[in-house]
Amino acid sequence: MRLILGIVAGFSLLVAPAFSRPLDDSPKAPPRPAIPPMITYPVELDMDRNGVDDAIEARIDELRIRSISAGSAAKRRDAIAQLQAPIRVELLFSGPIAQADLDAFQQLGGHVEHVFTHISYGWGGMIQLNAAPKLPARMSKSFMTVIQARPMYRDMDEATRTSRTRPVWAAGFAGSASGFQGNADTAIAIIDTGVDGTHPDLAGRMRYWKDWDGGSSTPVDYDGHGTMAAGIAVGTGAT
Incomplete structure (x- = not known):
């Protein structure tokens, strides 16, 4: 599993805990x-x-x-x-x-x-x-x-229910339909397939990344989903 942290300028670092242990x-x-x-x-x-x-x-x-x-x-x-x-x-x-x-x-x-x-x-x-x-x-x-x-498939109508992840909008978690305004105390951490560090939408937006899986020396994304998620969260809209 790769841990990729895409952080808007001015935001601080958040590290997610492990999900299971060998x-x-x-x-x-x-x-x-x-x-x-x-x-x-x-x-x-x-x-x-x-x-x-x-x-x-x-x-x-x-x-x-x-x-x-x-x-x-x-x-x-x-x-x-x-x-x-x-x-x-x-x-x-x-x-x-x-x-x-x-x-x-x-x-x-x-x-x-x-x-x-x-x-x-x-x-x-x-x-x-x-x-x-x-x-x-x-x-x-x-x-x-x-x-x-x-095998796991990315079917959004099934994924949330069958993955048994806690609902983002449950009371005490996000719960803000109108979104959030970032500040210096807010961090965004994305755990996904990786991230394309050369993507123009992420230029100047990524503060830290770590490859827990392949040990790559540069941020890579062979699937594309992680880059898409990072772009939604912190992208500049350049492309």
Whole structure:
């Protein structure tokens, strides 16, 4: 993830906190976040609300049938191997996780990769496909569902709801439909795909940048989205 800071002249620097943390072999339940995230149940991924991603269940059903009825022994063995293969998942909770939740996940053969500390309650990791349906019975009452990792797409009608980020316009956050007037005590920090440091709209407007991902010696943006966001926030309108 790249942290790009585009700052209007006269504004000061704001550094955003990390969203998750890599773990050692003994993951620990994090403290309650200072600002509680707003969690929405991903109904479109778990229509029956049984705590397991519908795509995971469908895949298991398909492979179990193939493991019995496939036309050759090799195909049946392949289906069994896929049932036992690890998949990347995210466990979603409605409130802070307990250490017992992490322990139960590992007891089922799971490997914790990241515990979320700000934007969500839960963690991401790997677990055997056929072990995923066992998770709801082993988790605490705040457990909601386990979902399979999917590609991310920038569809604005879905992104805000499914990303479970707290609404910008909620009381206590922005909440100003008419916008804001900048001053020396106001900072704008943009975390995005990068920024094109040569873009004329940003000339003289960028005070600091950092590449958390690729270690580039100059500000770059191979996607373009970060430059667009920075231009909206601090652009001069030169182009």
